[in-house]
Amino acid sequence: MMSLVAQLRGKLAVKAKPARGKLGDPVFSGLVFLAAFSIIILMALMVYKLAQVAMPSIREFGLGFISSSEWDPVKEVFGAEPFIYGTIVSSLLALIMAVPLSLGIAIFLSQFAPRWLQSPLGFVVELLAAIPSVVYGLWGIFVLAPFLGRTVEPFLSDHLGFIPIFAGPVYGVGLFAASVVLAIMILPTISAISRESMRNAPREQKEAAQALGATPWETVRIAVLPLARPGIIGAVILGLGRALGETMAVTMLIGNRPEISASIFAPAYSIASVIANEFAEVTAGLHMAALVELALILLVITLLLNLLARLLVQKTGSRALRKGGR
Amino acid sequence: MAGSITTNNLSASFGDIRAVEGISIEIPANKVTALIGPSGCGKSTFLRCLNRMHELVPGAHASGEVIWDGKNIYAPEMDATAVRRGIGMVFQKPNPFPLMSVADNVSAGLRLAGVRKNKAAMEEIIERSLRMAALWDEVKNKLGKPGGSLSGGQQQRLCIARALAVEPDVILMDEPCSALDPASTQKIEDTIEELKSDYTIVIVTHNMQQAARVSDFTGFLLTRESGEPGRLVEHGTTSKIFTMPDRKETENYITGRFG
Numbered sequence: 001m002m003s004l005v006a007q008l009r010g011k012l013a014v015k016a017k018p019a020r021g022k023l024g025d026p027v028f029s030g031l032v033f034l035a036a037f038s039i040i041i042l043m044a045l046m047v048y049k050l051a052q053v054a055m056p057s058i059r060e061f062g063l064g065f066i067s068s069s070e071w072d073p074v075k076e077v078f079g080a081e082p083f084i085y086g087t088i089v090s091s092l093l094a095l096i097m098a099v100p101l102s103l104g105i106a107i108f109l110s111q112f113a114p115r116w117l118q119s120p121l122g123f124v125v126e127l128l129a130a131i132p133s134v135v136y137g138l139w140g141i142f143v144l145a146p147f148l149g150r151t152v153e154p155f156l157s158d159h160l161g162f163i164p165i166f167a168g169p170v171y172g173v174g175l176f177a178a179s180v181v182l183a184i185m186i187l188p189t190i191s192a193i194s195r196e197s198m199r200n201a202p203r204e205q206k207e208a209a210q211a212l213g214a215t216p217w218e219t220v221r222i223a224v225l226p227l228a229r230p231g232i233i234g235a236v237i238l239g240l241g242r243a244l245g246e247t248m249a250v251t252m253l254i255g256n257r258p259e260i261s262a263s264i265f266a267p268a269y270s271i272a273s274v275i276a277n278e279f280a281e282v283t284a285g286l287h288m289a290a291l292v293e294l295a296l297i298l299l300v301i302t303l304l305l306n307l308l309a310r311l312l313v314q315k316t317g318s319r320a321l322r323k324g325g326r
Numbered sequence: 327m328a329g330s331i332t333t334n335n336l337s338a339s340f341g342d343i344r345a346v347e348g349i350s351i352e353i354p355a356n357k358v359t360a361l362i363g364p365s366g367c368g369k370s371t372f373l374r375c376l377n378r379m380h381e382l383v384p385g386a387h388a389s390g391e392v393i394w395d396g397k398n399i400y401a402p403e404m405d406a407t408a409v410r411r412g413i414g415m416v417f418q419k420p421n422p423f424p425l426m427s428v429a430d431n432v433s434a435g436l437r438l439a440g441v442r443k444n445k446a447a448m449e450e451i452i453e454r455s456l457r458m459a460a461l462w463d464e465v466k467n468k469l470g471k472p473g474g475s476l477s478g479g480q481q482q483r484l485c486i487a488r489a490l491a492v493e494p495d496v497i498l499m500d501e502p503c504s505a506l507d508p509a510s511t512q513k514i515e516d517t518i519e520e521l522k523s524d525y526t527i528v529i530v531t532h533n534m535q536q537a538a539r540v541s542d543f544t545g546f547l548l549t550r551e552s553g554e555p556g557r558l559v560e561h562g563t564t565s566k567i568f569t570m571p572d573r574k575e576t577e578n579y580i581t582g583r584f585g
Contacts, residue, residue, distance in 0.1 A: 115384065202421075204417060204419055204421040205421060205423065207379065207382070207415075207417060207421065208417070208421040208422070208423065208485070208488075209423075209434075209438075210379065210382055210410065211377065211379060211410055211414065211415040211417075211489070212410070212411070212414075212434060212435035212438055212488070212489075212492065213407040213408065213410045213411035213435065213438060213439060213492070214407070214438050215407055218438055222423060222426075222434065222438075223423065226423070226425045226426075227424070227425070
């Protein structure tokens with residue numbers, strides 16, 4: 001093990017000149033290397049341990065685990081499909097609602113807001129991120145869900161009910177309510193990070209557009225957004241990551257029914273919610289293995305999305321950074 | 327025939343700080359007018375007042391008149407974006423849109439103005455603008471490459487082509503060569519010489535040789551004491567300003583005694 005560490009260190013560490021007979025430098029670089037390397041070890045251990053505990057379920061159900069929708073702890077039959085569906089759909093719905101609003105906030109704060117308004121307004125938006133998710137859940141259950149069930153959902157159902165996703169009875173609590181709360185929760189992340197990257201748009205670029213007779217919106221479109229795109233994509237992915245893993249508020253609002261319905265007003269279930277709801281009553285055996293496999297799936301979904309985002313950022317961003325001259 | 331510009335008692339400030347004050351100058355059509363003066367004398371600020379770019383800086387304000395083509399550009403009914411389309415600008419630091427292709431950079435202003443043209447007509451405008459900016463031969467095979475991939479001198483000529491494509495009346499140049507090497511500077515000076523048959527050009531420069539080489543008229547701006555706003559000390563034909571200026575300050579500056 002040590003020799004492996006030493007070997008890797010030789011490969012990765014910045015070649016430093018040996019300080020005149022002093023131990024400080026190698027000790028320091030060794031320590032920071034270990035600190036960084038410990039992350040990789042932790043990650044690998046976690047995946048290994050999860051896979052190990054989940055093994056009975058993986059053996060029993062195989063790939064069918066992902067595509068089966070039956071979840072019955074009594075009969076010991078487990079399928080993850082409704083949870084995967086609920087997790088992904090609630091997060092995507094949240095993104096659809098949060099991204100346009102966040103970009104609007106970010107554009108206003110970074111380009112148009114008068115200076116005296118920028119920090120207070122930005123601070124309030126960031127405060128949204130500081131509210132504990134259980135508080136969001138409580139507010140969602142007592143205020144938001146009844147409100148949606150009384151107003152927005154019947155309205156959509158009456159006027160757009162011919163589209164299956166808006167059809168069916170409205171309950172208030174359900175996939176849609178969970179998505180709305182998720183959207184509010186990820187709003188500060190997306191708007192704060194996109195605002196920063198928009199704020200970094202060089203003044204010369206804006207002046208170039210303005211001198212050509214661009215209106216304020218056109219200036220944002222051609223001189224601010226292209227260079228801020230990598231930052232915006234990163235912000236959206238961070239928001240998505242938060243939405244995928246959010247547990248408390250979703251559990252309180254999504255309805256906790258492992259079913260896949262066409263309607264977004266119907267109750268649903270998410271991976272994080274079922275884990276939170278069932279881990280306390282599980283003893284051992286297949287039920288436990290199935291819950292841990294769900295955790296593993298959530299981890300893989302998140303990792304894949306982050307990877308995808310990284311690729312996207314590199315593809316659109318590297319050109320901007322290489323050629324942008326700044 | 328391009329238009330002329332006349333300023334009457336033009337003053338500009340940033341917040342409470344006056345940058346230039348009381349400038350009245352006539353900028354004749356189809357000539358090159360150079361503005362010279364030591365750093366901080368307000369010549370760039372004055373230039374940016376001529377196409378209403380100055381007011382885009384938060385807290386900035388301009389007063390007085392700028393008569394272009396018989397109309398005061400600061401009159402309430404004037405549209406600032408239309409003014410900027412008619413009075414183009416080239417900046418000190420080359421600022422093409424780095425991710426846009428060379429061709430799209432040139433046509434950006436037209437597309438912003440909502441000009442709809444077929445592909446062939448657009449390509450013709452792009453080629454003509456790039457030729458006028460003496461850049462066509464160097465980029466004709468890489469029109470699809472991003473604007474940011476060109477060299478600094480090419481980028482600046484791309485910016486000139488971009489300004490020309492919207493067919494402005496006047497072109498303002500704010501120290502266009504200060505970030506460039508001598509060879510690129512030479513090319514841009516040649517371009518300026520070519521352009522004046524179609525355009526009125528105002529160029530701010532730090533480089534007195536450049537002013538002497540390219541301009542027909544020269545204005546000299548000066549801040550008498552630090553903290554004071556810049557004022558126009560003298561203006562006239564370039565040959566007069568550089569050989570027998572009326573004012574002592576001008577002569578001192580021209581002969582390199584300060585600044």
